[in-house]
Amino acid sequence: MGKTSAWKGQKKALRCTQIRNENFKTGLISKVRGDIMAIPKNVLTALNKQINAEFLAAYKYLGMAAYFEDKNLPGMASWMHNQTKEELVHGMKFFDHIVDRGEKIVLDSIPKVVVSYPSALAVFEAAYKHEVAVTKMIHNLVETAKKANDHTVMPMLQWFLNEQIEEEKSTDEIVQKLKMVKSDSAALLMIDTELAKRKEA
Ligand code: FEO
Secondary structure, eight states, rough: OOOOHHHHHHHHHHHHHHHHHHHTTTBSSSOOSSSSOBBHHHHHHHHHHHHHHHHHHHHHHHHHHHHHHHOOOOHHHHHHHHHHHHHHHHHHHHHHHHHHTTTOOOOOOOOOOOOOOOOOOHHHHHHHHHHHHHHHHHOOOOOOHHHHOOOOGGHHHHHHHHHHHHHHHHHHHHHHHHHHHOOOHOOOOOOHHHHHOOOOO
């Protein structure tokens, strides 16, 4: 490295330290670290909130699995068990991101969830509605991170944006199939068999 580029590097590092200290003073970041990896306070709050949302989703899907177990629809129950595991993985992605950046985890309480529904269709409609709400949360998180210039969190959030396309698509496809089935129990059992084929998360 030539003298000029080495000096440019030092100047950049110095500017980063100044920005970090300014952000700490104004409360934009929660603590001073040796680099610019600290998570801005409002992003940290939103990330911790998202851990709770993902674990709540897991609990909701477990409630749906319980409903299908009770109705002797093992394929749909298995689909919901897989979805439960997937949501736990999502929650842990946020957890690990916060820990890896040296910040504090907050684990909020998880409320009671529904375990009884009027029909299989109602369950998947609730699942779809839930996924739409999660997509909105991820979009809000992206906005918060953008405003706080938290570039480090972006690749993970991009992963979640893509994941939500899949989450909405898969639940909506099942909703549409169940709408066609109506009260045809033979067709319902066929869907149940099909959903049993879903691979483990
Ligand atoms: Fe974690 Fe189903 O979104």
